[in-house]
Amino acid sequence: MAPSISASLNADSPASNIVQARLPKLSPEFIAQHYPSETKLVHVHLVHRHGERTPASHLFPHISPKHWNFCAQGNRLYTDFAKAVKVYAPDADVGGDGNSYQQWHSYMFKLENSKSSSIFPKDNLSKAHKNDKSQFTADTCAFGQLTDVGRESLTSLGVHMRALYMDALGFLPAMPRPGDGNGPTEDLYLRTTSYTRAFESLQHALGGMYPNLPANSPLFRINVRPRSIDNLYPDYHCKIIGRLHAESSTESIALFAEDHAALHKDILQVPSLQEAFEAKLKSKAGYTSLYVWDTVSSMRSHGLPLPKEIDDELIARVSNISAVEYLHPTMSSTQLARLEIGPLVRELADNVVCAIEADRGIEAGKTRPPKMSIYSGHDTTIGPLLAILGDDLAGSPSLTTSATPMWPPFSSSLRIELLKDSTSPYPTVQPSWAGDLANHSEDLSAIPPEERIRPLTVPDSLYRWAPGRTDNASAVPFNSRATRDYYVRIWYNDRSVQLPACRDPGAHHSKLGASVCTLDGFFKQIARFVPSESETIQERLALANA
Incomplete structure (x- = not known):
């Protein structure tokens, strides 16, 4: 079981x-x-x-504000940078001080995310943000931007x-x-x-x-x-890695099938998540729990209010299943x-x-x-x-x-x-x-990976050392415990x-x-x-x- x-x-x-x-x-x-x-x-x-950062995309507008205003410090730095490299052209006085905050966004980040429009038509986004009081200001972040909290x-x-x-x-x-x-x-x-x-x-x-x-x-x-x-991160453009990950992810989800299905059922019971989550399930995008985690974890870490249905237990379960979908395969x-x-x-x-x-x-x-x-x-x-x-x-x-x-x-x-x-x-x-101690000095490349006792790149000379020697002379006897200190x-x-x-x-x-x-x-x-x-x-x- x-x-x-x-x-x-x-x-x-x-x-x-x-x-x-x-x-x-x-x-x-x-x-x-x-x-x-x-x-x-x-x-x-x-x-x-x-x-901490803002969500990578705007997939859940029913719970996420239209404008994330947590980037005051970063935006000031970007404005100074844009001026320094002479790409700064004020075209709006959003902050009220004569500076343009829209300008640097176009250089540093993408303000519009195609993933959003593929799920939500613009009229749906407008309806979702009907009661949203947030405004675009000098503090507004872009998608995936490090916030002042993260700094x-x-x-x-x-x-x-x-x-x-x-x-x-x-x-x-x-x-x-x-x-x-x-x-x-x-x-x-x-x-x-x-x-x-x-x-x-x-x-x-x-x-x-x-x-x-x-x-x-x-x-x-x-x-x-x-x-x-x-x-520093996997090469996700590699088709081989993508194929192996998809195969292993299917196996991992099957191992935790009951929990995986129960979480998805409960997510679909949350009105503010239902529309986008159903769209992701239908698109067979994979790693569906991770899309929820991306938004919910960002909101939770910035103290933004979440619907009462998204409590601490549900957040923990989304974290769990996201790891099952994505990390367990590795x-x-x-x-x-x-x-x-x-x-x-x-x-x-x-x-x-x-x-x-x-x-x-x-x-x-x-x-x-x-x-x-x-x-x-x-x-x-x-x-x-x-x-x-x-x-x-x-x-x-x-x-x-x-x-x-x-x-x-x-x-x-x-x-x-x-x-x-x-x-x-x-x-x-x-x-x-x-x-067998002899395995230390054998040709490790001939030994199956699961049976190796040290990486192939660890040199044999590491085990041919004696105090006082400052060379890698092969005359030093092999000592399996030369690394004991x-x-x-x-x-x-x-x-x-x-x-x-x-x-x-x-x-x-x-x-x-x-x-x-x-x-x-x-x-x-x-x-x-x-x-x-x-x-x-x-x-x-x-x-x-x-």
Whole structure:
């Protein structure tokens, strides 16, 4: 019998915890518990979702206001930007101060969304907004725009990073150190997708970390890749990924068929949602619950009134089923996960290896890797990563009555901490998955992904190291426990994540518990999801010809 989602809702968890991310409360006790003196930080990855935004499209005008007036700060910035690049031509005095707020919209966003007109004729939109009192003002947002609420959320995330990694732990300097020739700091690696809301979210996170520096400080080099080669979210233009996702989504929905059908039935009982939702069902658009979630979560996080039928329980169920439709497939299909987010996981794993080699001194004389890497992405970044990490709230097949899939809230963050501890006793037993030690040094590409114990990109030299050596000489004997001083811990918002591969005895820290993986435990968890470049090409060719 399939597990029941509705039965597992936690009645004392307010909906604000579902649509907005929380961070752990820092205290001397928290620091002492999670960062004891015998451990030191070597590297930190911070992967976050952008902050609160307006809905991506205007699909539910019966509940959503015509004008979302939450973008005063952003609009002022865009107006200044438009003036600076000389594309500003005042043509309306909407704000009453001689400035045009319509003008920058046409450059930065699309005010009209074709998806709306395909469902609602213009006369229906007018009827839906008959009693709408909202007006187009200097504060009005466009579709999918980061709001002032979202800016505050990412600033708060940056403030938290500063309080933890600078003030409490002294891991990062209070001010970023200039690189060679007073260039960008080498303490941070910064990357964002090309979406405006992700770029701005990163800027505000930096503002929280370094409040005395402007976001455009020359100390910050923000990297942006073209969408065609970006690995911070799945390539949805790839027909193979689309096909695999549709197939796996059908299987996931079938697993939770009772809850899926019950939610849709209840949504159709909400008068303000019925018309648009029926249109989506008829169009067979897929991921139908997600369309509701996009509007409802945005309204809830901005404090906008919702119909009485859309209460906290219904919001939670929409979050659950959206994750089942969209995130659960990634966890249930190794092949899909490898194609969707494997390249990013490969990059994160490579960063861990570089940080260890630099810490050992192997890369002496070369530029040291950054102390922290920050990636600004989306729910479609956080969700697949959580699925790969086997987190129950990402839609694990092992759903229980105490953990159900949840959609990643706005400003959600994953922190991957590389720790070093040479003092605490290392586990004396081998985890059940370790198998023959010779597997470490074999040609891993010949081993099926599900049986690999480390990613293909993790070099053999990592296990051929001895204290005092600063080279990669192959004469050093292979040592399966050469990585024993290093551990990995992952935080998701306000809690640590227990990776399934790290729960076994021998796969986690002897004192800090199962949430602190041995390096090999972390490698085992991600190994089957990390294809090499050649494997990715071969896999796509094979699927295309299937």
